[in-house]
Amino acid sequence: MTSDFFVDRLKAWGVTRIYGYSGDGINGVLGALQRAEKAGGIEFIQVRHEEMAAFMATAHAKFTGELGVCLSTGGPGATHLITGLYDARLDHVPVLAIAGQAEATVRGADYQQELNLDRMFADVADYVQEAGAVVQVRHITDRAIRVAIAESGVGVIILPKDIQDSPWEEPRQAHGFTRSGPGYSKPITIPYPADLQRAADVLNAGSKVAILIGAGARGAADDVKRAAELLGAGVAKALLGKDVLPDDLPYVTGAIGLLGTTPSYDLMTGCDTLLMIGTGFPWAEFLPKDGQARAVQIDIAPKMLGLRYPVEVNLHGDAAETLRALLPLLDRKRDRSWQDGIAAQMSEWWAILEKRALAEADPVNPQRVVWEMSPLLPADAIVTSDSGSCANWYARDYRVKEGQRATLSGGLASMGAAVPYAIAAKFAFPHRPVVALVGDGAMQMNNMAELITIQKYWRRWADPRLIVCVFNNGDLNEVTWEQRVMEGNPRFPDTQDIPDVPYAKFAEMLGLKGVYVDHADALAAAWIDALSADRPVVIEVKTDPEVPPLPPHVTLAEAKAFMSSLAKGDRSVGRILANTARQLFGGGKS
Numbered sequence: 334m335t336s337d338f339f340v341d342r343l344k345a346w347g348v349t350r351i352y353g354y355s356g357d358g359i360n361g362v363l364g365a366l367q368r369a370e371k372a373g374g375i376e377f378i379q380v381r382h383e384e385m386a387a388f389m390a391t392a393h394a395k396f397t398g399e400l401g402v403c404l405s406t407g408g409p410g411a412t413h414l415i416t417g418l419y420d421a422r423l424d425h426v427p428v429l430a431i432a433g434q435a436e437a438t439v440r441g442a443d444y445q446q447e448l449n450l451d452r453m454f455a456d457v458a459d460y461v462q463e464a465g466a467v468v469q470v471r472h473i474t475d476r477a478i479r480v481a482i483a484e485s486g487v488g489v490i491i492l493p494k495d496i497q498d499s500p501w502e503e504p505r506q507a508h509g510f511t512r513s514g515p516g517y518s519k520p521i522t523i524p525y526p527a528d529l530q531r532a533a534d535v536l537n538a539g540s541k542v543a544i545l546i547g548a549g550a551r552g553a554a555d556d557v558k559r560a561a562e563l564l565g566a567g568v569a570k571a572l573l574g575k576d577v578l579p580d581d582l583p584y585v586t587g588a589i590g591l592l593g594t595t596p597s598y599d600l601m602t603g604c605d606t607l608l609m610i611g612t613g614f615p616w617a618e619f620l621p622k623d624g625q626a627r628a629v630q631i632d633i634a635p636k637m638l639g640l641r642y643p644v645e646v647n648l649h650g651d652a653a654e655t656l657r658a659l660l661p662l663l664d665r666k667r668d669r670s671w672q673d674g675i676a677a678q679m680s681e682w683w684a685i686l687e688k689r690a691l692a693e694a695d696p697v698n699p700q701r702v703v704w705e706m707s708p709l710l711p712a713d714a715i716v717t718s719d720s721g722s723c724a725n726w727y728a729r730d731y732r733v734k735e736g737q738r739a740t741l742s743g744g745l746a747s748m749g750a751a752v753p754y755a756i757a758a759k760f761a762f763p764h765r766p767v768v769a770l771v772g773d774g775a776m777q778m779n780n781m782a783e784l785i786t787i788q789k790y791w792r793r794w795a796d797p798r799l800i801v802c803v804f805n806n807g808d809l810n811e812v813t814w815e816q817r818v819m820e821g822n823p824r825f826p827d828t829q830d831i832p833d834v835p836y837a838k839f840a841e842m843l844g845l846k847g848v849y850v851d852h853a854d855a856l857a858a859a860w861i862d863a864l865s866a867d868r869p870v871v872i873e874v875k876t877d878p879e880v881p882p883l884p885p886h887v888t889l890a891e892a893k894a895f896m897s898s899l900a901k902g903d904r905s906v907g908r909i910l911a912n913t914a915r916q917l918f919g920g921g922k923s
Contacts, residue, residue, distance in 0.1 A: 335467050336365035336497040342474045343375060345515045348402050350376045350393070350760060351431075352386040356406020358433025358446060361497025378760060378790070381782040383410050385753040387417020387430065388742075392750075392757035394426035395548075395740050396715070400482055401426065401757075407433040408446030411453070411491075416747055418457045418487050423744025424548070424573060425613075425634065427481040430454070430489045437465055437493040450491050459486035464496050468504040472513035479517045485634070522633060523658055524648040532629040532646040533662035539606025539627065541671045542566035545589065545620075548573035548743070549611020549632060549652050556656035557610060558582070564608075565666040567675040569597040571614040572728055573743040580732040583676035590616045591884050592728035595685075596678045598885035609644070611652045613637045613744070619885075631655045686730060692915040694877035695908065696851045699723070699804050702874050703730040703770065705856040706802070709864060712736045713765045715758045719751035719780075721772040722810035725882035748772075752780040755799055756787060763794040766864065773805045774831055781839065787869050788843040799869040803836045806878035814882055823903035840871035851875040879908040883916055 339362060343351075355363055366377055380386045383405040390401030401421070405411050411432040421428040432454075434440075435447040454461040460480040462473045470492070477488030504510040524532075536542060542564040550557055554577055561568050561584055568578060569589040578585050586596040601607075601621055607628040614620075620642050621628075628644040631652055638647040648655055690704035703726040710716070716739040718727035724741060733739055738758070742750040755769035771780055784801065791797055804810075813829045816822045837847030846866050848859045850873065863870040 334361065334365065334497070335470055335499050335501045336361040337368060338501040339470055339474060339492070339497075340365040340369050340375065342471065342515065343402070344369070346400070346478050348375055348400065348429075350378060351402045351404050352378045352380055352389040352393075352757070353404030353431075354380055354383050354386060354406070354410060356410045356433060358407035358410065358435070358494055359404060359431070359492070359497070360433075361494060362404070362431065362433075362492065380753070380786055382779060383413035384416050384749070385779065385783055385786070387414045387428070388420060388750050388753035389417075389757040390428045390430075391417055391421040391424070391426055392717070392740070392754035393761055394421065394428055395424070396738060396758050396761050399427075400478060401428045402431070403428065404431040405433065407435060407450065407491075408448055411448065411450050415453070415457060416745075417753075418454070418489075420742050420745045420747055420750060422457050422487050424742070425485045427485050428487050429478055429481050430458075430487065432489065432491050433497075434463060434491050434493040436495040438495060440493070454489045454491075457487055458489040459484045461489035461491070463491035464493060467496055467499050467502045468510060470496070471504060472511050475513040475515055478515070482517055483519065521654050522650045523654050524650045528646060528648060529655075529659050530662060532648055533659060535627045535629050535645055536564055536606060536608060537664045539564070539604075540666070540668065541604045542606045542608065543600045543604035543621075543626070544568045544608045544610065545571065545612055545614060546574045546577050546610045547571040547612025547614060548577070548740075550574055550577050551611070552651075553610065553653035553656050554578055556653055556660065559660055560608070560656060560663065561672075563660065563663045563665045565669050565672040566608070567596070567600045567672065569593070569600055571612045572724075573740065574612060575728070576733050576737060576739040579735040579737075581734070583679060584672050586675060586679060587682075588728040589614065590619050592725050592882075593619065593885050594682060594729060595885045596675065596682050599678065600675065607642065609642070610656070614641060615744075617641045689916050690730060692912075694853070694880050694912060697853045697856070697874055697876050699806070699874075699876040699880055700726050700730050701853050701856060702802065702804065702876065703727060706768070706860050707732045709857070709860045710734070710737065710768065711766055711864070715739065715755075715762065715765055715767045716770065717741060717751045717754035717758065717767070718770045719772055719775040720746045720748050720811070721774060722814070722882055723770045723772045723804050724811075727770050748775040749779040751775065752783045752787075752801060755801070756783060756790075759794050759799050760790075764796050766796055766798040766800070768800045768802065770802050771804070772810065773803055773807065773834065773836070774809045776803050776836060777831060777834060781834075781836070784840060784843055784845065784871065788845060791845075791869050797868050798864060798866065800863045800872060801840075801870070802872045802874065804876045805833070805836060805873050806876045807831060807833055808878040810878050811882075813878065817903065821901075823901045824905065826904075835873070837871050837873040840869075844868075846870040848872045877908075877912065879905050880912050881916055
């Protein structure tokens with residue numbers, strides 16, 4: 334059967350796991366997966382929703398560097414995939430999506446669940462093709478996977494039901510046929526020596542060097558450290574690069590941007606030279622002003638070069654290989670005052686964050702949730718975060734250690750990614766503890782259902798520890814603050830209020846462990862309890878929605894908008910002002 338050939342071809346490409354949900358439009362492939370089990374087949378992980386399957390495939394690619402694979406039926410199953418696939422596309426990781434389709438014999442007849450999926454996937458995919466004949470399946474499969482890996486993007490294969498169930502035919506050696514094969518390894522990409530020398534000249538001339546790293550620098554951590562030490566530089570991290578370097582390095586200033594730190598903001602406003610490595614950080618207003626700094630950029634994707642800042646020397650190359658070629662050309666700077674000043678500021682910054690985390694709140698300060706978690710995590714922990722206000726505390730208060738991994742939905746910033754990301758991390762690394770930081774909005778949107786997936790599979794994992802920490806504040810908090818600060822409007826309860834759900838009790842109902850916290854002094858014990866549990870845990874923390882996620886720098890326009898929103902009758906004005914004062918000027922321990 335063609336479906337058996339297809340599954341064998343996936344195995345030939347090294348696919349070992351598929352995240353998906355069944356349906357009659359993909360039953361031929363599911364049957365082939367079942368038959369292949371006897372010969373050491375491909376593991377199939379049943380999710381609760383196809384969007385979650387695509388998020389899991391994306392997370393698999395992020396955490397392992399391998400191709401992530403997801404599967405759905407046609408029609409609505411295929412349409413559900415698209416958000417998770419955009420997550421892969423925008424964060425530049427390789428994912429293959431396999432979708433069923435109505436029979437080829439009825440295409441164009443408005444048949445049930447017949448959608449033009451190739452058109453739908455055209456924007457998200459680097460390669461998408463629907464099979465119209467059995468002999469196409471060979472080259473469609475090879476090309477979709479090769480393109481996804483080579484382009485660090487999305488490949489989509491659409492298989493009509495009748496083609497899945499048809500006898501397999503090899504393409505003939507004849508006009509009108511093509512015969513492809515599996516296999517691809519990315520090459521080493523290094524800039525020309527002359528360009529490396531130009532870059533070195535720029536970096537050597539600077540006296541106040543700033544380095545900005547993203548996910549593309551992950552394989553170059555030691556080389557980034559060496560560059561920072563030679564150049565006497567500070568290193569800021571785009572959010573997807575959070576786990577590239579540990580936060581205990583004195584010259585690492587942490588996250589940059591709206592969720593970033595004041596030292597990172599000051600690093601960019603004070604530098605005279607900028608080195609960007611493997612990052613597409615979007616918020617150009619947080620980079621140096623035009624003409625302030627000479628700049629060098631390293632990126633494996635040429636389309637990302639010179640995109641956010643007018644760069645003097647663009648280096649198209651792998652981050653690690655390019656840095657290794659560049660390092661011998663760099664001079665060690667004798668004057669260390671710039672880097673020493675950064676280290677001093679970072680020491681002060683961590684003290685500020687501690688005061689903010691320990692400031693009073695009603696009932697629990699959300700910053701303290703992550704502040705208490707951070708030192709307790711094992712050195713091999715994996716942390717995922719959802720989008721929303723919890724991402725602020727993940728970005729600032731989580732002090733990542735050497736050896737830990739961490740990520741979230743970056744370019745798409747989608748709600749609902751943290752728990753599927755955590756599940757994929759557990760399947761990829763079943764011996765490592767995993768933590769997902771999730772807002773109550775994302776939990777209600779789709780992550781509660783994936784607790785059922787955790788319940789279904791957790792006994793397979795060598796280390797059963799998967800902790801889902803829910804920030805329960807009854808508010809779509811990130812948008813609430815955006816309404817106040819960006820738009821100058823008071824909180825709009827009709828759009829922002831969400832139901833109070835007993836997340837810990839729901840976990841217990843599933844046979845998982847639930848921990849409920851409504852007092853800050855109980856947080857450390859809750860984390861210790863969860864990290865020593867014999868099964869997955871949901872920690873539900875009743876957090877204060879009126880603790881402001883202070884940006885590293887407040888513009889005059891933002892300040893005016895914020896005060897305008899309060900003047901228009903925001904019902905929480907008293908608590909907002911009190912909490913803001915505590916965050917800015919320090920406060921007591923709650």
